[in-house]
Amino acid sequence: MSDTTVIPVHGTDGMRDYEVLVGRGILDAVADRLPPRAEKVLIVHAPPLAERAERLREQLSERYQVLLAEIPDAEGAKRVEVAAFCWQILGQTDFTRSDAIIGLGGGATTDLAGFVAATWLRGVAVVQIPTTVLGMVDAAVGGKTGINTAEGKNLVGAFWAPRAVVCDLELLEGLSRNEILAGYAEVVKAGFIAEPGILELVEADAQRATDPTTPEFRRAVELAIAMKARVVGEDFTEQGLREILNYGHTLGHAIEHAERYQWRHGAAIAIGMMFAAELSRLTRHLSDDAVDRHRRILDSLDLPTSYPAGRWPTLLASMRRDKKARGALMRFIVLDDIARPTVLQGPDESLLFSAYQEIAS
Numbered sequence: 001m002s003d004t005t006v007i008p009v010h011g012t013d014g015m016r017d018y019e020v021l022v023g024r025g026i027l028d029a030v031a032d033r034l035p036p037r038a039e040k041v042l043i044v045h046a047p048p049l050a051e052r053a054e055r056l057r058e059q060l061s062e063r064y065q066v067l068l069a070e071i072p073d074a075e076g077a078k079r080v081e082v083a084a085f086c087w088q089i090l091g092q093t094d095f096t097r098s099d100a101i102i103g104l105g106g107g108a109t110t111d112l113a114g115f116v117a118a119t120w121l122r123g124v125a126v127v128q129i130p131t132t133v134l135g136m137v138d139a140a141v142g143g144k145t146g147i148n149t150a151e152g153k154n155l156v157g158a159f160w161a162p163r164a165v166v167c168d169l170e171l172l173e174g175l176s177r178n179e180i181l182a183g184y185a186e187v188v189k190a191g192f193i194a195e196p197g198i199l200e201l202v203e204a205d206a207q208r209a210t211d212p213t214t215p216e217f218r219r220a221v222e223l224a225i226a227m228k229a230r231v232v233g234e235d236f237t238e239q240g241l242r243e244i245l246n247y248g249h250t251l252g253h254a255i256e257h258a259e260r261y262q263w264r265h266g267a268a269i270a271i272g273m274m275f276a277a278e279l280s281r282l283t284r285h286l287s288d289d290a291v292d293r294h295r296r297i298l299d300s301l302d303l304p305t306s307y308p309a310g311r312w313p314t315l316l317a318s319m320r321r322d323k324k325a326r327g328a329l330m331r332f333i334v335l336d337d338i339a340r341p342t343v344l345q346g347p348d349e350s351l352l353f354s355a356y357q358e359i360a361s
């Protein structure tokens, strides 16, 4: 464990403090992070993680009765039917408040596992083991849990902090390059809103910054996690500051909805950040240089930055249902400069359309 980085997260709103561990080959740490009085543990995982879940089950079975819940892959996990499937397992095995859930997988799995933990008996412990870049730097940290509905992304959910987050970088070795790059969209999001050092790492050498075996990758990931830890430690339930983590998400979530949840989250958010940068240029005088920097960085990561012009009415309707909206007023996270985020409330539709035209294909 000597090479493990420990990032503390301050608990507020009745949540306990917890830690995010980052390292290689550190899954042994999981047992010690489970509640001491737990007897049963449910590992929630998608099919691609089945072998890994079985190994974890063997590792934990000396101390616990370990159950497995194999759920649908990717966004298919974030449905109420899948939560009900997990609740049924918990009910049939007399899972009590001292037992614990483990979310093992990408952000979709950890969002669902967290939601099941938040709702079962009004809250049981969850330890998250993210297995994608996006899960490690964002989804598994911070306690936002949730599922999608036909009307929109993450419309049902709860704030429920994990007991620990264990990020074993070795788990990333089976991921495709496209999956790594999509997850990296949230790493550069952290760069744009608060940690320009991340952007510098990508600009210096995008290949090394995105290769999970390099020190540059680990540095970028740790900077992104530490930034998120600071923000959620101050504003767990998104009363204000936490909204900055939604940079690029108002349009990004609308794209995911328009694409019937078949797109990778990070790809949609990349387009959303490009839109937010253009909106920032129009409303906050974000410099041309800073906007071009967005496009250059996203291009260097092979992430998309445009979307068809004709989809605007659909996207606008969907953005009105965004959780940041207050009545008829839409809210967007924009930048005064790199690492200086702010909220734009109630912009005119014509202004939004002008920003969209800049990214429309």
Ligand SMILES: NC(=O)c1ccc[n+]([C@@H]2O[C@H](COP(=O)([O-])OP(=O)(O)OC[C@H]3O[C@@H](n4cnc5c(N)ncnc54)[C@H](O)[C@@H]3O)[C@@H](O)[C@H]2O)c1
Pocket (backbone or CB within 6 Å): 046, 047, 048, 049, 073, 074, 075, 078, 105, 106, 107, 108, 109, 111, 131, 132, 133, 134, 135, 138, 139, 140, 141, 142, 143, 144, 145, 154, 171, 172, 173, 174, 175, 179, 182, 183, 186, 264, 265, 266
């Ligand atoms: N709660 C939050 O704060 C938060 C933050 C960001 C994103 N999210 C959510 O996270 C989700 C996206 O997460 P994601 O990008 O990790 O996608 P994902 O969970 O869909 O995983 C992507 C794919 O990679 C596979 N996979 C995962 N780990 C693997 C591994 N180690 N080896 C091989 N295959 C593996 C998965 O099975 C899936 O097919 C979205 O639903 C998004 O809304 C939540």
Ligand SMILES: O=C(O)C(=O)C[C@@H](O)[C@H](O)[C@H](O)COP(=O)(O)O
Pocket (backbone or CB within 6 Å): 138, 142, 144, 153, 154, 186, 238, 242, 243, 245, 246, 249, 323
């Ligand atoms: O943790 C947060 O807060 C975020 O906004 C992080 C986002 O990257 C993430 O996609 C989150 O799930 C979006 O939250 P939502 O409230 O817009 O559904």
Ligand SMILES: [Zn+2]
Pocket (backbone or CB within 6 Å): 138, 186, 249, 265, 269
């Ligand atoms: Zn996101």
